[in-house]
Amino acid sequence: MATSGDKETIAIAAGADLSTFQYKIIAVDGTLAATNAVALGVLLNKPKSGEHATIAYAGHMKAYVGGGSVAAGAQLAVTTSGYLITNATSTGGIVGKAITAAASGALCEFVGNFATVRNSYSIGII
Secondary structure, three states: OOOOOOEEEEEEEOOOOOOOOOOOEEEOOOOEOOOHHHEEEEEOOOOOOOOEEEEEEEEEEEEEEOOOOEOOOOEEEEEHHHEEEEOOOOOEOOOEEEOOOEOOOOEEEEEEEOOOOOOEOOOOOO
């Protein structure tokens, strides 16, 4: 069973009924996130539309994995329906690092920071 530890949280208005999406990734508009670009953090409670959604945006968290398994130590990114996936590209944004392995559909313990995610990185030539 995944656990979580110290984390930074904020509260926003749920932009949809999120009562069945606890531990999924939420977008800045209070709906399920589909990409790193809009990801705000992990939903910690079960709010209905318009209610306060408590979002963990940095620290030791847990969230659901989708689209395949995740190995401990894997770099993580956000995919459709608010799931975490292994970030297989070197140019995509990374929201965190898995502490525990998890199968698709299971909770993964990870350390992350959604506040500083960049979606692409450029390598400049000097």
